[in-house]
């Protein structure tokens with residue numbers, strides 16, 4: 001087997017992204033037969049006038065495809081999309097609103113949210129409302145509860161994000177402060193039937209957190225949001241009217257159900273990881289999806305990945321079948337990496353003897369606490385940090401290549417989807433008089449990769465039109481004789 005090239009890794013990543021292309025996902029999940037709408041085998045009567053709303057990074061492509069599928073059955077729609085996501089001005093019954101520059105709610109997004117609210121308020125009981133939900137939806141559906149202003153709400157959520165709140169903590173607060181989030185959209189639509197089609201960008205696909213769960217009851221107890229704000233020392237700084245909204249308990253009904261709503265997850269990280277597996281296998285690698293639940297600090301993840309690569313290299317090179325040490329190692333990190341029982345048994349029972357190349361695939365969304373002044377993203381940071389960690393282990397018996405990319409094609413405030421890492425990157429960089437550790441310390445992974453090998457180790461795909469978190473690909477293969 002030839003040594004993996006950056007093109008090899010890129011081809012595996014691109015296959016994973018195309019498997020979660022919204023058009024592809026919708027064609028797999030939704031069809032119209034006679035006057036019936038069939039969604040994941042459930043049947044809805046299309047004699048009802050059909051309306052559409054949507055929000056998120058994949059919403060434009062989802063909306064265009066749904067419009068093709070529904071044809072004249074679609075009466076009207078309002079879909080909020082990120083700036084730059086609109087690709088064609090083909091006439092449409094759907095009104096697209098671009099907003100949320102850099103994933104931050106703004107007046108355009110608020111205008112779009114008001115248009116969505118206005119459309120829903122006109123619905124009749126005999127109508128049908130389709131809701132298209134994908135990652136980035138929270139920033140595209142801002143409608144603060146009166147008298148909270150958009151700027152006040154933005155200050156609260158931005159401060160939480162900067163202080164390290166994870167997406168579920170962030171959205172527990174957003175749900176409490178917003179009219180349409182946390183089930184508000186579904187409540188407004190009642191009793192009109194609601195069918196929501198969701199592309200998940202959160203680990204384990206929690207519908208109540210994806211885009212802050214506009215179509216599911218907010219099952220958080222009222223104190224959850226308050227506890228999050230206290231955890232990050234923000235509660236005492238809130239405007240008085242924000243505290244009053246958070247303390248309202250009438251909107252919290254943990255037993256609430258929405259009998260008029262059906263939610264369908266039509267795309268997620270598992271689908272993308274499985275597609276990566278199929279392609280890597282077709283390329284001749286013995287491939288495994290070890291986890292789609294990777295989270296935690298990037299530095300820690302890179303250390304574990306580096307040790308994993310070292311262990312796999314020694315198993316392949318030593319040509320020994322046994323992997324007791326490997327099993328013990330993997331057992332130690334199984335829960336931290338979110339490795340399933342199936343994946344654990346599959347790889348620890350594999351005989352590495354005369355294996356010509358292993359491809360390990362992960363998915364998830366690690367975090368970076370940004371302390372430096374540099375420019376980068378969690379994927380570029382992970383690829384650089386992995387290269388530094390694997391270099392420390394002096395694994396010279398095998399070729400070790402790594403890719404970490406965001407499936408939405410945008411990693412942090414940069415034009416890259418992510419980057420490559422290799423076991424010889426550090427030594428190679430020093431030949432070019434570039435110190436990787438310095439760039440990493442300044443959270444300047446983009447600055448490093450634009451200099452290293454003239455930027456060839458950056459992965460640039462542009463907006464992919466989908467978003468199912470990140471994909472990590474690790475290939476370990478014997479050095480060619």
Ligand SMILES: Nc1ncnc2c1ncn2[C@@H]1O[C@H](COP(=O)(O)OP(=O)(O)OP(=O)(O)O)[C@@H](O)[C@H]1O
Nearest residue numbers: 135136368374375376377378381410411412413443
């Ligand atoms: N200089 C940097 N180096 C490393 N990571 C950074 C840097 N600047 C920002 N980040 C990370 O990038 C994250 C934002 O990434 P991005 O803009 O891709 O949004 P996202 O979290 O993927 O949103 P979505 O899930 O909607 O795509 C921040 O949470 C921060 O941790």
Ligand SMILES: O=C(O)[C@H](O)CO
Nearest residue numbers: 135136137138210211
């Ligand atoms: O929009 C959001 O809330 C995040 O992308 C999680 O879905």
